[in-house]
Amino acid sequence: MKKTQITIDIELDENHVPERMTWNAEDGGVEKQETKATMISVWDDETKEALRIDLWTKDMPVDQMKMFLHQILISMGNTYERATGEEDVAFWLEQMAEEFAQRAAIKM
Template sequence: MRKTQITIDVELDENHVPENITWNAEDGGIQKQDTKAFMISVWDEKAKEALRIDLWTKEMPVDQMKMFMHQIFVSMGSTYQRATGEDDVAEWIEQMAEEFAIKSAIKM
């Protein structure tokens, strides 16, 4: 069995607020790539619930956080479609993403 690693390094200030975030992905050739935010979800099979970590630096602009969230919603729709084959629900998720873009003033 082959293994690979994806790592995330978070530098915190004296108040434990993220100042810098970098990530590495061995197979993708990514080393110390700067980022301002990340969200990770994992499935806890025993508890039947999603566990997540979401962090962003204090330098992450609000307008970019809105765009980040919008893109996550869009990708959730396509991931849901690939995982379940339920086109109608995937389309509903994508419509919700578009409504989010309008309400959050990303899209007019």
């Protein structure tokens, strides 16, 4: 069985707030790629709940955070459709993402 790793390195300030983050993905050819935000979700099969880690650096611009969240909403719709085949629900998620973009005044 083959194994691979994806890692995130986080540099914290004296108050434990992320100042700098880099990520690595062996199989993807990514090494020490800087990022300003990450959202990681894993499924706990025993408790039947999603566990999350949401981190962003203190210099992450608010407008970019809005764009980041908008793109996550869009990708959730894509993932949902691939996982379930339910195009109608995926379309609804896409519409919700577009409404979010309008309400958040995201400039695209």
